[in-house]
Amino acid sequence: MSRRVYRQYCGLAKALDVVGERWTMLIVRNLLLGPLRYSDLLNGLPGITTNLLAKRLREMEEAGLIERARSSSTGDASTYRLTPTGTGLEPAVHALGSWGWQWMGTPGRGEFRSFDFLLVALRRRYLGGAGLRAELVADDVPYRITLSPGKAEISRGEASDPEVRIRGPGPRIARLFLEPTPRRRTVPDGLAIEGSLDALWVLIDAFAKDERPREATRVLATAR
Numbered sequence: 001m002s003r004r005v006y007r008q009y010c011g012l013a014k015a016l017d018v019v020g021e022r023w024t025m026l027i028v029r030n031l032l033l034g035p036l037r038y039s040d041l042l043n044g045l046p047g048i049t050t051n052l053l054a055k056r057l058r059e060m061e062e063a064g065l066i067e068r069a070r071s072s073s074t075g076d077a078s079t080y081r082l083t084p085t086g087t088g089l090e091p092a093v094h095a096l097g098s099w100g101w102q103w104m105g106t107p108g109r110g111e112f113r114s115f116d117f118l119l120v121a122l123r124r125r126y127l128g129g130a131g132l133r134a135e136l137v138a139d140d141v142p143y144r145i146t147l148s149p150g151k152a153e154i155s156r157g158e159a160s161d162p163e164v165r166i167r168g169p170g171p172r173i174a175r176l177f178l179e180p181t182p183r184r185r186t187v188p189d190g191l192a193i194e195g196s197l198d199a200l201w202v203l204i205d206a207f208a209k210d211e212r213p214r215e216a217t218r219v220l221a222t223a224r
Contacts, residue, residue: 023053037078041080065089067080115141129149130202132203134147143156144158164196164197164203166191169190175188176204
């Protein structure tokens with residue numbers, strides 16, 4: 001079956017011709033933190049069938065949004081990553097995520113939560129002006145954060161010589177970024193901090209928001 005298109009001479013319609021199918025933008029979101037194997041994509045998108053995922057990936061490859069990449073660690077040829085064209089969708093992902101936040105209340109029964117979702121959101125929340133290398137190890141999964149004055153680079157994997165490393169359960173680490181920063185700068189229970197405490201608070205302050213939705217602290221990313 002051929003893809004449905006709007007046949008309208010409009011930038012929005014042309015974009016939706018490419019990314020308007022169900023799951024496409026969520027696949028883009030999941031790949032913003034780096035390449036993933038087919039099995040990782042399937043596990044990170046509860047509700048999608050393996051046949052539909054294969055179809056979407058094939059369509060996204062044909063559209064030039066993603067490409068296959070051989071993993072340096074496993075040599076797995078079924079690793080997918082965004083192309084520059086696919087990466088160009090990041091501002092749209094952030095804009096839609098920010099707009100959709102108005103409907104984020106208490107998580108509904110059965111709604112899937114992921115620590116990755118928080119990190120994608122942090123990329124748009126960065127206030128700028130910092131310089132820092134950090135690593136988050138959430139439920140034994142490492143993520144690296146590199147802050148420069150104009151950009152926050154956040155991806156999966158270990159950081160090289162981080163100034164601060166935070167280890168602990170995903171929900172506890174998430175609270176550092178979702179709850180108001182405490183006036184007394186003490187390390188929350190259940191977290192292990194390696195490196196500079198000053199660097200820890202530079203990291204937290206780099207993503208601080210003065211106003212957060214009332215239910216934000218209940219919408220915590222959960223462990224994988």
